Amino acid sequence: MNRFEGKTVLVTGGNSGIGLAAAQAFAAEGARVVITGRDEASLATARASLGHDAIAIRNVAGTVAAARKLAEHLKNEDVRLDAMFVNAGVGTFAPFSEIDERAWDETFAINVKGPYFQIQALVPLFNDGASIVLNGSINAHIGMPASSVYAASKAALASLAKTLSAELLPRGVRVNVVSPGPVATPLHAKLGLVDEAAAGLKAQIPLGRFGKASEVAATVLLLASQEAGFIVGTEIVIDGGMSQL
Incomplete structure (x- = not known):
């Protein structure tokens, strides 16, 4: 499929993990992709996998x-956006008693x-009918300790997806959320998720594995596409049943 042929898509935090997977999927379907990230080396590597433009x-x-x-920067490059995946984020996990300001x-x-x-800042650069997808988490729905x-x-x-949808709909801009459960990404290593902890987490997932x-x-691509044109202010949970059963 080439659902995004001729479209320009921004993926924040698009240099690794879920962000990079989404950026590569957009590029594979014809999109010109803009990615952001902190690390210049991984940005360069990611960019090389996304096409010459x-x-x-x-x-x-x-x-x-x-x-x-x-x-x-995007304005100066004459970039207009048809979709945006807001993926850049940080995971801070510690007991309630240890969280500081x-x-x-x-x-x-x-x-x-x-x-937010x-x-x-980007609203003036969105084409009418653009789509914004926010990367949430099932942690918003389950009482997991230390989260x-x-x-x-x-x-x-x-x-935010609901309130922004209400405000941006006059432009036809839809805002939705994907909320993943445990997904196998480099973030696990950064968080120090050792084998024992990973096994314990996997045991809580009815499908018996981490997501991809x-x-x-x-x-993300579905929500950003015209196929999902009637989906507004909605959250899709992707967690192998972890928060449902």
């Missing part, structure tokens, strides 16, 4: 200044403040 921009999500800088501020800055003001700050930040995104980044990417 892909754009990779180093951008540290979480501040209004960074959001405006990205929007200005720094952890709270960093998590909400990157996971909520960054997306990034979308605000209080992360879960709250992802719950905020689910709420490609499975989340497929849902």
Whole structure:
């Protein structure tokens, strides 16, 4: 399929994991892809896998200044957006008693403040009928210990999808959320998820395995496509039944 032929798509945090899988899937279906990320080396590697017209921009999500800088960069490149996958985020996991103000501020800055003001800055660059997909988490729906700050930040995104949909629908811009469960990505290693902990987490998934980044990417593409033109302000959970059973 070439559902995104002639379209331009932005994927924040598109240099690894779910973001990279989504960026590659968009490119495979004809899109010109713009990715952002923190690490220049992984950005360069990711860009090389996305076609000659892909754009990779180093951008540290979480501040209004960074959001405006990205929007200005794209404006100067005459980029108009048909879809955006807001994937850049951070996972902070610690017992409630150990969470301090720094952890709270960093998590909400990157996971909520960054997306909010990034979308605000980019609205003038969206084509009519564009689609925005936010990357949430099933942690917003289950009471998993040590996930209080992360879960709250992802719950905020689910709420944001509904309110932004109401405000942006006059432009025909739809906003939806994908909320993955445990997915096999480099984030697990960064979080120190050792074999024993991974086995315990896997045991909570009725399907008996971690999800694949490609499975989340497929849902992102569906929501971003015209096939999902009647889906607005909706959250799709992708967790192998973990939050349902």
